[in-house]
Amino acid sequence: MAVNEFLEDLIQTEIMDIVGSEDVSVNKVDRYAYSTDAFWVPRMWLDRLQRPCFPDFVVHPESAEEVSKVLKVANRFRLPVIPYGGGTGSQGGTVPLIGGIVLDLKKMNKIIKIDEKSLTVTAQTGINGQVLEWELNRHGLTLAHYPASEYGATLGGYIAARGSGTLSTKYGKAEDMVMSLEVVLPQGDIIRSLPIPNHSCGPDVRQHFVGSEGTLGVITEATMRLDPIPEERRFRSYLFTDLATGLEAGRRIMTHRYRPCTMRLYDPPSTQKFIKRVLGLDVEGSFMVTGVDGPRALVDLEEAGIREICESLGGRDLGSQAGEVWWKQRYDFYYPPFAPDLPELFGTIESTTTYDKILSLYEMKKKVIEEGYKEWGATYTGHFSHWFPWGVMVYDRFFIKRPPQDAHEAMQLHNMIWADAARASMASGGVLNDHHGIGFKLGWLMPEQYGAAWQILAGMKKMLDPNGIMNPGKLGFSFHG
Ligand SMILES: Cc1cc2nc3c(=O)[nH]c(=O)nc-3n(C[C@H](O)[C@H](O)[C@H](O)COP(=O)(O)OP(=O)(O)OC[C@H]3O[C@@H](n4cnc5c(N)ncnc54)[C@H](O)[C@@H]3O)c2cc1C
Numbered sequence: 001m002a003v004n005e006f007l008e009d010l011i012q013t014e015i016m017d018i019v020g021s022e023d024v025s026v027n028k029v030d031r032y033a034y035s036t037d038a039f040w041v042p043r044m045w046l047d048r049l050q051r052p053c054f055p056d057f058v059v060h061p062e063s064a065e066e067v068s069k070v071l072k073v074a075n076r077f078r079l080p081v082i083p084y085g086g087g088t089g090s091q092g093g094t095v096p097l098i099g100g101i102v103l104d105l106k107k108m109n110k111i112i113k114i115d116e117k118s119l120t121v122t123a124q125t126g127i128n129g130q131v132l133e134w135e136l137n138r139h140g141l142t143l144a145h146y147p148a149s150e151y152g153a154t155l156g157g158y159i160a161a162r163g164s165g166t167l168s169t170k171y172g173k174a175e176d177m178v179m180s181l182e183v184v185l186p187q188g189d190i191i192r193s194l195p196i197p198n199h200s201c202g203p204d205v206r207q208h209f210v211g212s213e214g215t216l217g218v219i220t221e222a223t224m225r226l227d228p229i230p231e232e233r234r235f236r237s238y239l240f241t242d243l244a245t246g247l248e249a250g251r252r253i254m255t256h257r258y259r260p261c262t263m264r265l266y267d268p269p270s271t272q273k274f275i276k277r278v279l280g281l282d283v284e285g286s287f288m289v290t291g292v293d294g295p296r297a298l299v300d301l302e303e304a305g306i307r308e309i310c311e312s313l314g315g316r317d318l319g320s321q322a323g324e325v326w327w328k329q330r331y332d333f334y335y336p337p338f339a340p341d342l343p344e345l346f347g348t349i350e351s352t353t354t355y356d357k358i359l360s361l362y363e364m365k366k367k368v369i370e371e372g373y374k375e376w377g378a379t380y381t382g383h384f385s386h387w388f389p390w391g392v393m394v395y396d397r398f399f400i401k402r403p404p405q406d407a408h409e410a411m412q413l414h415n416m417i418w419a420d421a422a423r424a425s426m427a428s429g430g431v432l433n434d435h436h437g438i439g440f441k442l443g444w445l446m447p448e449q450y451g452a453a454w455q456i457l458a459g460m461k462k463m464l465d466p467n468g469i470m471n472p473g474k475l476g477f478s479f480h481g
Contacts, residue, residue, distance in 0.1 A: 003056045003079070003099065011077055015059055015101070018069040023060040023107070030058045034084065034102045038149075039092040039441060040347060041411055047342050048407035055082065055096040062107045064220040068188040071218070071469070074101055075187060080472050083214035085126065085157030088149040090348065091439025093161065093213050097473040105156055108220060114139055119226040120179055125156030125219050141226045144171035144261075148334040156219050162211035164435035166330055169254075169387045170261040170293070171227060173435060175210045182221035183209050186465035195223075208460065213437055214471035216464050233261065233293035234303060235323025238315040239285050243267045244359055245313050246286040247384065247392070251355045252309045253290075254387050258302050262291035262327075263387050267362070270381040278329055278338050281322050288315070289326045345403035345414060349421040351430035354391040358384070361428035362394050368424045369398045373417060376400045386434065393434040419445070438475045446476025 003011065008026060015024045035052035036042035046052055056079070061067045074081045080100025087094050096102055105126035112122040116139060123132060129143075129150040136142055145158055146165035157163070158174040159181070171177070180193045193206035209219055240246035246265045253260065266275060271287040281287070288310070292302040307317060332338055340346040353361050362382055369380040382396030398417055404410045422432055422445050432442050432449045447454045454476075461468075461477045472479045 007077070008056060011073065011079065012057065014073050015057060015070060018073070019059055019061050019066050023062070025058040026056070031055055034058050034087070034094070034096065034104070037087045037089045037092060037094045039090055039095065039439065040342075040345070041414060041441070042092060042095050044342060044345075044410055044414075045407055048405070048410070050407050053096050054099060055102040056099045057101045058104060059101050060104050060107045064182060064184055064190050067103065067184045067218050067220055068190055070101065070103065071184060071186060072188040074469050075467050078467055079469060081186075081214075081218075081469050082471050083156070083160070083218045085154035085160070086128065086149070086152040088152040089157065089161060089437060089439060091161075091213075091433075091437045091441040093437055093439035093471070093474055095440065097440060098479060100469075100472075103218065105154065105218070105220075111135060112221065114141070114226075116141070119228070120223050121226055122221065122223040123155055125154060125159065125222055127155050129153045129155060129158065136226060137229065140229055142229050143177065143224060144227050145174060145177060146330075148331045155222055155224070159210055159219055159222055160213050161437035162435060163437075164386050164393075166385075167261045167291075168435075169263055169385075170259045173386070175207065177225045178206060178210055179223040179225055181206050181209055181219055181223075183217040183219050185217045186467070186470045190220075211437070213439065213475050215461060215475045215477055216470060230261075230293035230295075232296045232299045233291060233327075234299055234320065235262075235289060235291045235327050236303065236307070236320050237287060237289045237318040237323040237326065238310045239283050239287055239318055240265075240310075240313070240315050241285050243286045243362075245315070246288050247355075247359060249288065249310050249313050249315055250384065250387055250392060252313075253306050254389050254392075255355075256305065256309070257389065258292075258305050258309075260290045260302065260306060260387075261293045262289065263385070264289050264326075265384040267382050269379070270383050273381060274333055274338065278332050279322055279325055281318075283318075289323045291323065291327065340397075340399055343403070345400040345410065346397060347414070347418060347421075348395060348397050348436065349418065349425070350393055350395045350434045350436065351425035351428075351432070352386070352388075352391060352393040352434045353425075353428060353430035357429040358392055358394065361425060361430050362396065364428050365394075365396055365421055365424045368420050369417065372420055373398075373400065376413070377402070378417070394430075395434075418442070423448075440473050443474055443476040 031054040084104045108124035108126035265288040386393040468480045
């Protein structure tokens with residue numbers, strides 16, 4: 001929505017009246033800063049000196065009550081509201097596509113209660129992930145959610161994007177950790193989900209907001225499940241001659257109900273490309289790192305069981321050193337100089353499916369990327385990092401070293417690759433996304449993924465947000481709700 005100067009002054013005064021003059025900005029520097037998240041497209045757009053999608057206002061509320069009042073103003077003016085945590089999202093979820101109010105929640109960063117008996121924490125959702133973890137560690141506790149973006153991301157972002165951390169194989173995804181939520185609904189009502197996550201009181205209101213990416217309300221407070229810091233955590237690595245054997249080892253480990261805290265299997269190209277560069281380990285084949293944690297006796301047992309399975313399939317035990325180094329450097333893979341960056345064109349097109357389909361999903365996507373975009377020299381790599389008793393996620397990426405210089409051509413090429421890759425995931429029995437979310441990057445494919453079931457999500461959006469103010473254009477919802 002383009003706000004004229006007269007309206008801008010009028011609305012700014014009303015918002016200042018709610019949050020104070022310090023906490024509303026209309027200056028150009030802020031508008032630039034909040035015009036992008038970590039998504040390649042808006043960053044490329046800025047990089048190629050195109051005019052970005054500016055917000056009209058950047059607002060920093062400090063309580064659910066302030067959020068509620070801001071939403072009421074936004075409804076009156078039919079002004080979009082975009083909840084903003086750390087802005088580390090990679091799907092364009094915080095990009096103000098048609099302007100409006102960016103609601104930066106980082107001032108809502110208080111820990112309200114740590115319950116050391118039930119092992120839960122209640123906190124405002126603007127709290128930084130790393131800060132929350134440090135505070136919990138002081139109490140001998142951990143959230144055990146370690147995304148590579150934890151330095152910048154917020155608790156609200158973890159929940160709103162249904163994220164996954166390095167230890168998800170044992171400790172679960174963000175949605176498994178949420179006990180209960182406080183949410184400000186689009187029209188300003190402040191609600192709470194039931195205090196207990198497991199119940200038989202009908203469908204689960206809490207989970208309606210997990211993964212809602214700011215389109216159904218603003219999550220202002222969360223109670224999360226915790227774990228004690230484990231007595232012991234050990235890492236070990238193995239080398240398989242090929243990917244299929246590594247996948248079979250992972251499947252057997254999970255279906256035997258071992259619970260490694262981490263298990264990451266790299267395909268041969270990423271073993272070559274990343275394991276060598278980041279860990280300095282010159283090996284060929286499929287590299288796997290495993291981690292086990294908990295009481296020492298359990299760690300001994302799980303480590304031995306996992307080793308037996310790997311060795312029975314010909315996996316070479318590389319000992320503990322590479323695994324320990326991997327753990328220390330686990331985030332390095334996602335930052336320069338090891339991660340791709342502009343001007344290169346790249347995307348992380350992760351998906352999850354069951355064990356019977358995972359290898360064919362990987363092979364199909366590799367083919368779609370490398371053969372379909374041969375003229376662009378496209379390459380594809382993948383690793384398998386979030387494991388379930390029934391299947392696994394592939395974290396796969398495409399890379400094009402020399403994309404078109406023209407911003408419009410570059411965007412179109414980017415979008416075509418994404419559509420082909422995402423459709424290959426869905427055709428192979430996988431989901432559109434595992435843990436980065438949908439944003440506007442994949443929103444247009446949501447009705448295709450859900451089929452007739454899409455009406456349930458679309459109906460919920462219409463009911464909760466009749467004016468369509470919450471994060472328009474994201475998660476597949478239209479600009480008008
Ligand atoms: C280098 C790098 C590494 C990454 N690694 C991982 C990883 O290992 N695992 C992983 O899961 N993700 C990862 N991500 C993606 C991203 O960091 C996560 O999705 C993270 O959870 C987003 O948190 P945020 O606070 O930055 O959210 P934002 O980017 O600010 O927002 C993400 C979405 O959630 C909405 N939102 C944010 N807060 C709220 C709220 N309180 N209420 C309602 N809606 C809200 C926004 O509107 C937006 O749609 C990575 C990103 C980068 C750049």
